[in-house]
């Protein structure tokens with residue numbers, strides 16, 4: 016039976032969120048309707064992440080739960096990075112799976128759904144660069160802040176990471192395609208674009224750099240804000256750093272993962288930066304844009320990490336004073352070099368280190384927020400808050416700001432930041448700027 020309704024559940028990074036949106040558009044173009052709940056959907060797409068922990072096991076148990084009380088089940092598509100890693104094996108492990116589709120070929124989802132409706136169980140985990148982008152329908156509606164994938168894949172081969180295997184080699188989308196999609200999103204209501212890529216600042220095409228792309232996109236009328244994520248420290252070029260000081264639409268926020276504060280661990284991770292080169296980059300970024308909010312990712316318990324190595328990580332946190340940061344326990348990923356390294360760290364030690372690290376990160380985050388109290392700034396309204404008349408938006412520093420206003424999502428309002436919490440700010444509206 017051909018499905019009429021669908022539900023897509025995306026896990027993991029923002030690129031997966033983008034992929035989930037595009038799958039929804041593809042299915043929508045076939046006349047299918049999004050269902051509010053999984054239970055109401057004829058087709059369920061699990062758009063999975065493989066980066067940490069027991070991702071595959073979790074996906075299979077999620078699939079098991081899709082069986083309904085009357086014994087029936089929806090059509091089930093396993094998508095995303097677990098699909099890429101498992102391939103045809105997925106069908107053997109779970110007879111409930113009808114479709115296995117990797118992150119580079121999901122433009123084929125509609126035809127695979129048609130095949131599955133006829134009883135086939137198609138699998139496609141090819142890694143052709145970029146061809147999916149050509150197949151997408153034109154974008155018509157966008158959220159005030161919209162994701163735009165400009166680069167995919169990774170050639171850096173950090174020894175802990177699955178991305179080079181699940182997303183393939185580093186590729187950049189062509190300039191014209193990105194600009195056309197950006198115009199479509201702005202025409203559809205986006206005021207902010209978040210440029211996405213596993214190594215977004217490695218974007219380069221036809222001799223043009225990522226900094227030039229940002230400057231080019233900043234010329235689009237109606238586009239008010241530009242952000243990008245995730246960056247690699249080695250691709251923080253002088254022209255990109257300069258853009259942070261020169262392009263007003265480029266928001267003062269930079270997610271620049273350091274992963275560890277210990278040079279021997281960085282070397283074992285194959286990060287190709289040291290703490291010194293990283294800190295020198297941070298210094299230059301701050302010179303270009305003194306108010307910039309900095310963010311990072313950290314891994315604790317990488318194989319061989321001693322107490323001394325971990326303390327070096329705590330020291331770099333004190334030095335940089337991040338406005339926010341994500342920290343994770345190391346998780347051995349099958350097939351990666353680090354999984355085969357000696358001296359894997361016991362989980363109790365990882366738990367202890369994670370707790371100590373997060374306590375410092377949280378303290379810095381609160382301190383950053385407290386320092387912005389009293390500042391007059393602009394907030395892009397994104398959605399309704401919990402109370403009547405309350406809206407939630409973002410400050411330039413990516414803080415979530417709660418405020419009372421009649422302004423609608425997509426409007427930018429002049430706000431004074433009046434109170435700080437650990438995870439959000441309270442704002443008082445001064446006036447509306449742009450609709």
Ligand code: 5AD
Nearest residue numbers: 175176272312313314343344345346
């Ligand atoms: N174990 C733990 N964390 C990981 N990350 C990537 N691979 C692993 C792993 N095997 C973290 C890194 C990366 C973020 C997206 O996820 O910190 O920057």
Ligand code: SF4
Nearest residue numbers: 027028064065066096
């Ligand atoms: Fe997860 Fe990485 Fe795949 Fe994103 S690219 S979904 S973080 S494994």
